[in-house]
Amino acid sequence: xxxxxxxxxxxxxxxxxxxxxxxxxxxxxxxxxxxxxxxxxxxxxxxxxxxxxxxxxxxxxxxxxxxxxxxxxxxxxxxxxxxxxxxxxxxxxxxxxxxxxxxxxxxxxxxxxxxxxxxxxxxxxxxxxxxxxxxxxxxxxxxxxxxxxxxxxxxxxxxxxxxxxxxxxxxxxxxxxxxxxxxxxxxxxxxxxxxxxxxxxxxxxxxxxxxxxxxxxxxxxxxxxxxxxxxxxxxxxxxxxxxxxxxxxxxxxxxxxxxxxxxxxxxxxxxxxxxxxxxxxxxxxxxxxxxxxxxxxxxxxxxxxxxxxxxxxxxxxxxxxxxxxxxxxxxxxxxxxxxxxxxxxxxxxxxxxxxxxxxxxxxxxxxxxxxxxxxxxxxxxxxxxxxxxxxxxxxxxxxxxxxxxxxxxxxxxxxxxxxxxxxxxxxxxxxxxxxxxxxxxxxxxxxxxxxxxxxxxxxxxxxxxxxxxxxxxxxxxxxxxxxxxxxxxxxxxxxxxxxxxxxxxxxxxxxxxxxxxxxxxxxxxxxxxxxxxxxxxxxxxxxxxxxxxxxxxxxxxxxxxxxxxxxxxxxxxxxxxxxxxxxxxxxxxxxxxxxxxxxxxxxxxxxxxxxxxxxxxxxxxxxxxxxxxxxxxxxxxxxxxxxxxxxxxxxxxxxxxxxxxxxxxxxxxxxxxxxxxxxxxxxxxxxxxxxxxxxxxx
Numbered sequence: 001x002x003x004x005x006x007x008x009x010x011x012x013x014x015x016x017x018x019x020x021x022x023x024x025x026x027x028x029x030x031x032x033x034x035x036x037x038x039x040x041x042x043x044x045x046x047x048x049x050x051x052x053x054x055x056x057x058x059x060x061x062x063x064x065x066x067x068x069x070x071x072x073x074x075x076x077x078x079x080x081x082x083x084x085x086x087x088x089x090x091x092x093x094x095x096x097x098x099x100x101x102x103x104x105x106x107x108x109x110x111x112x113x114x115x116x117x118x119x120x121x122x123x124x125x126x127x128x129x130x131x132x133x134x135x136x137x138x139x140x141x142x143x144x145x146x147x148x149x150x151x152x153x154x155x156x157x158x159x160x161x162x163x164x165x166x167x168x169x170x171x172x173x174x175x176x177x178x179x180x181x182x183x184x185x186x187x188x189x190x191x192x193x194x195x196x197x198x199x200x201x202x203x204x205x206x207x208x209x210x211x212x213x214x215x216x217x218x219x220x221x222x223x224x225x226x227x228x229x230x231x232x233x234x235x236x237x238x239x240x241x242x243x244x245x246x247x248x249x250x251x252x253x254x255x256x257x258x259x260x261x262x263x264x265x266x267x268x269x270x271x272x273x274x275x276x277x278x279x280x281x282x283x284x285x286x287x288x289x290x291x292x293x294x295x296x297x298x299x300x301x302x303x304x305x306x307x308x309x310x311x312x313x314x315x316x317x318x319x320x321x322x323x324x325x326x327x328x329x330x331x332x333x334x335x336x337x338x339x340x341x342x343x344x345x346x347x348x349x350x351x352x353x354x355x356x357x358x359x360x361x362x363x364x365x366x367x368x369x370x371x372x373x374x375x376x377x378x379x380x381x382x383x384x385x386x387x388x389x390x391x392x393x394x395x396x397x398x399x400x401x402x403x404x405x406x407x408x409x410x411x412x413x414x415x416x417x418x419x420x421x422x423x424x425x426x427x428x429x430x431x432x433x434x435x436x437x438x439x440x441x442x443x444x445x446x447x448x449x450x451x452x453x454x455x456x457x458x459x460x461x462x463x464x465x466x467x468x469x470x471x472x473x474x475x476x477x478x479x480x481x482x483x484x485x486x487x488x489x490x491x492x493x494x495x496x497x498x499x500x501x502x503x504x505x506x507x508x509x510x511x512x513x514x515x516x517x518x519x520x521x522x523x524x525x526x527x528x529x530x531x532x533x534x535x536x537x538x539x540x541x542x543x544x545x546x547x548x549x550x551x552x553x554x555x556x557x558x559x560x561x562x563x564x565x566x567x568x569x570x571x572x573x574x575x576x577x578x579x580x581x582x583x584x585x586x587x588x589x590x591x592x593x594x595x596x597x598x599x600x601x602x603x604x605x606x607x608x609x610x611x612x613x614x615x616x617x618x619x620x621x622x623x624x625x626x627x628x629x630x631x632x633x634x635x636x637x638x639x640x641x642x643x644x645x646x647x648x649x650x651x652x653x654x655x656x657x658x659x660x661x662x663x664x665x666x667x668x669x670x671x672x673x674x675x676x677x678x679x680x681x682x683x684x685x686x687x688x689x690x691x692x693x694x695x696x697x698x
Contacts, residue, residue, distance in 0.1 A: 033517050034225050035100050037506070041229055041242055041523055042097070044504045048525045049236055050442045051567065059235065060093040064104070066564060067231035071108055073143040073269075076162065077115040079155060080148040086111070097232075105228045109221065116216050122159050123209045127202050130195075131164050133625035139165040141338070142619035163205060165621055168628045169340070170201035175629070208298075208308035215312040223313070237526050238563035239501050245519035246315065261322040262329060262345045264290060268314040272297060275333075277416060279355070283348045290331065290343050292414070292469060293558075296321075297340075298332035306332055323347045336556065337615035339635050353670075356387055359396040360654045360678045361403055364691040367698075369407040370400030371654060371687065377418030377426075377473040389418070390425035397429065397458050399657055407461035407694035409687065413491065417472025420500070424449050427480045429457040430487070435575040437476045438531040439500075446531075448575050461697035462487030463690050466545060468558045471495035472530075478543045479532040485579045488588060488697065489543060490690050492551040496560035498539030499567055500528040529567065533575040540569040546585055547592050547693060549686060550605040555613035583697065591696050592689065601645055601685045611638055645685065652688050654681045 046052050053059055068086060072078045089096070089104035096103055139161040140146050149155035174197045181189045222244065229242045263282020266273045275294045284290040298306035299320040309317040321329055324347065331343045355375050362369040378389045393410075400408065420437070427436040428451025439447045464478050464487060475494045481487045506520040531537050540561050560566050596602045615635075622628045656664075656678050664671040681687055 032100075034102065036510075036514065036517060037225070037242075037520055038097065038102075038229060038232075039100075040506045040509045040520065041233065043509065044506070044523045044525060045233065045236060045240070048502070048504060048527055049240065050499070050526050050528060051236070052442075053236060055094045055097065057091040057094065060091050060095075062235045062565070063093050063232050064090045066234055067105075067108070067228055070227060070231065071112055072115075074162075075143060075146045075148050076155070076158065077112060077119060078148060079115075079152070080150045082111050082115070083148055102228070105225070109224050116213070119159065120213050122156060123163055123213075124206070126160055126163050127167075127206045127209070130198060130202075131160075131167060133164075133168070133171075133198075133623075135624065136627075137161065137623040138620040139623055140620050141165070145619060161623060163209070164623050166205045166208065167198075167201045168621075168623065168625060170204050171197060171625065172629050172632050174201060204305070207305075208310075211308060212311050215309075215316060218313055218316070233523065235565055237499065237565055237567045238560070239497075239499060240524060240526050242521060242523050244521040247521070260325050261347055262290075262331075263348075264321075266296070266314070266318060266321075269295065272310045272312065273314065273317050278414075283345050287343065287345050289341065290333065290345065291335070293336045295334040296331050297334055300330040300332075302328040302330065306330065336553070337612040338619060339615060339639070357389055357392040357396050358674070358677075359400055359660075360656060360681060361400070361405070362409070362687070362691050363653050363655070364688070364695060365651045367407075367691070367695045368403070368405055369409060369691050369694055370397070370403075370405035371409045371411065371681070371691075372396050372400070373411045374415055376415055377422045377477075379419035379422050388422060388425075390422045390429070393426050394429055394457050399659055401458070402659070403657060405460075406698055407463070407691075408458055409463045409465060409690050409694060411465045411687070412470045412474040412478060413465055413467040413686075414469035415471075415474040416469065416495075417474060417497070420449070420473065420476075423473045423476045423480075424451055425453070427451055427477055428453050428455075430459070430462060430481065431484055431580070432456060434484075434577050435533045436480045438533065438535075438572060438575060440529050440531060440572060441527065446572060448533075461694050463694050463697075464489050465686065465690055466491045466494050466543060467551070468492055468495060468553060470543075471497040471560075472538075475538040475543050476530060476532075479534075479538060482543065482546065483532055483534045483579075484577065485581075485583060488547060488583065488585070488693060489545040490547045490693060491545050491549055491686065492554075493544050493548075494538075494542035494559070496538065496540045496542035498530045498537045498560075499526045500530065501526050526567070531572050533577050535571045535574040537569050537571060539567055547589055549592075549689060550596065550602045550609065552605055552608045552612050554606075554609040556616050588693055588696055592693055595689065595692060599685070599689075602689075604642065604645060605685075608642060646683055648683055649685065649688050652682060652691070654678045654687070 042055075064086075068083065086104060086108055089107075093104055146158075149158060178191060178197075182191065226242060226244050226247075233240050233242050262284045263279040264275050264284045265277040265279065267276045268274075273296045275290060275292050275296065277292055278284045278290055296317070297310060298308050299317065300306040301320075301323070307320060309320065321331070323329060327347050329345055329347060331345065333341055333343055335341060355378065357372055357374045359370060359372045362371050372393065374389060374393065376389070378387060380388060397408070420439070424436045431451075433450065433452055433454050435448050435450045437449050439449060441447075462481065464481055466474060466478050466489060470478065470491075471494065475496075475498070478489050478494065482489050501524045504523050504525060506522055507518050510518060510520060529537060529539060540559075542559060622631060656674055660674070661671070664674060
């Protein structure tokens with residue numbers, strides 16, 4: 001979970017809602033649930049949001065732009081004339097909200113439903129006969145770069161390009177499988193003629209679009225209205241959102257900690273589903289190829305026919321991905337560099353013990369160090385005796401100290417955050433009493449949160465590993481260690497999320513006369529901002545490591561700053577704290593830079609970063625079969641050379657602690673899993689370099 005989420009009951013909001021709803025009259029509201037929902041959302045935002053907005057023409061324009069963008073992201077349904085008609089209301093949404101009408105929203109739904117119905121016959125007609133695969137042409141896959149067609153004829157040509165692109169992808173896949181079978185020289189192999197392959201590709205594309213339109217028709221008016229309300233909520237900041245009751249239920253289930261599936265949190269986008277988080281210890285995490293930011297395009301049950309989930313209702317898509325333990329699901333995903341990959345994952349029950357802190361011993365050319373992996377800043381939210389990560393961290397450090405380590409590395413890569421109090425307690429394990437983080441509320445009140453425990457558990461050489469996925473609580477810990485100069489921060493710049501959200505249950509805001517409209521849902525509202533003890537916010541800027549390492553995504557903008565309407569960076573007064581002495585940061589940077597220049601692995605990563613950037617910018621695909629296949633072959637060949645990064649590193653290995661091996665003796669399955677975990681860490685060039693840096697600190 002990225003950030004700090006808590007459930008709250010706002011008595012003031014309930015009172016405010018009663019006054020607001022009563023003032024407009026109960027009778028009117030009984031006939032328009034949408035008006036009730038929107039009024040309650042506004043009440044919640046105005047009373048609880050860290051930075052309430054003025055509802056004026058500028059506000060209206062932002063809502064309009066975001067809503068219309070999401071209404072037809074791919075620009076395959078609406079014409080420019082439709083957009084021109086809706087644009088008349090661009091500055092009137094604020095007035096419509098005040099007047100309790102939804103003229104723009106209502107008209108937009110009428111238009112999109114009409115255009116969807118019109119296009120249903122197009123794909124059937126286009127796919128009814130063979131396409132021309134020899135003519136040149138390109139298809140733009142990025143909806144942001146596409147433009148609305150001016151005429152039906154122009155729009156139909158775009159549909160022809162889109163469908164041809166889909167058919168080409170299937171032809172390439174079928175031909176590739178045939179070529180691989182031919183290479184094996186299987187006597188039973190009989191090559192298929194191209195015409196047969198082409199027909200199959202068109203049939204698969206036709207079915208995929210049949211399914212797509214079924215899902216489009218299933219998108220209800222309630223779903224449309226939630227989309228509209230969220231366009232309003234997201235103008236405040238990217239983490240504030242309205243959740244209908246069914247969405248809130250799914251959110252709660254995703255936070256329950258145990259379920260059968262692949263273990264990835266998903267979010268709906270204009271084009272389908274995007275992975276927002278891979279749950280640590282889950283089947284997806286263990287398989288290793290699915291990453292946050294990946295866009296899921298198709299879902300197959302094992303070797304079955306993939307189902308295109310583009311435009312599918314989120315609930316239906318998730319039902320395809322979920323399944324019984326031991327069954328296989330194959331996800332076709334679009335990576336952040338625009339490459340397409342099929343990822344097979346065996347579903348399982350998510351193992352909760354693997355979401356806790358765990359450690360290993362590093363042996364780097366006879367230098368022994370400790371390594372602790374912290375997946376999140378978990379705590380006992382339910383008060384049922386669950387783990388606290390600060391206490392677990394203390395235990396792991398004590399175990400490592402018993403093995404006479406000479407340095408410690410804490411890995412916060414892809415740690416999206418968690419409990420604020422756990423951060424404060426954990427930071428205190430490495431220095432005496434003092435401030436850890438500053439928290440500012442909307443009334444400008446600043447709370448300086450301090451560690452008051454003088455007990456220092458570890459005072460030796462310390463390094464914190466971070467990356468673009470390190471967010472919120474991870475950034476607070478890294479920033480505190482950096483500001484105190486207590487250790488060295490290593491890796492890539494962090495995510496830059498410096499805000500906190502809380503849930504407001506809208507059902508609590510409904511007056512008794514309107515109980516029949518329940519359940520209404522909830523809103524997740526940003527209520528506070530975090531600041532480093534040096535006064536700077538982690539918002540947008542995140543934490544810049546003391547020692548930067550090469551990164552495959554170095555030239556791609558990532559993090560909070562790439563989200564819509566992020567809250568700004570600012571700073572407050574510095575807290576009172578004393579810096580540590582003794583770390584030669586300049587010397588450590590110099591030595592690390594020299595090693596990286598000599599490293600073939602980091603040279604390869606630097607090369608990969610340039611290729612990733614090229615793929616990210618190149619969103620057009622050739623519609624000529626030979627050229628398309630040549631492009632795909634080039635992508636596959638490029639990816640092969642990075643397999644060397646998965647090999648073991650000479651003179652470097654990691655192993656489980658002796659006490660953990662003994663503890664797991666009776667659980668051979670888990671022991672094997674943990675042993676494989678440590679072995680895979682032995683191939684991590686980033687941990688290897690971090691251990692070199694810690695060794696220099698000694």
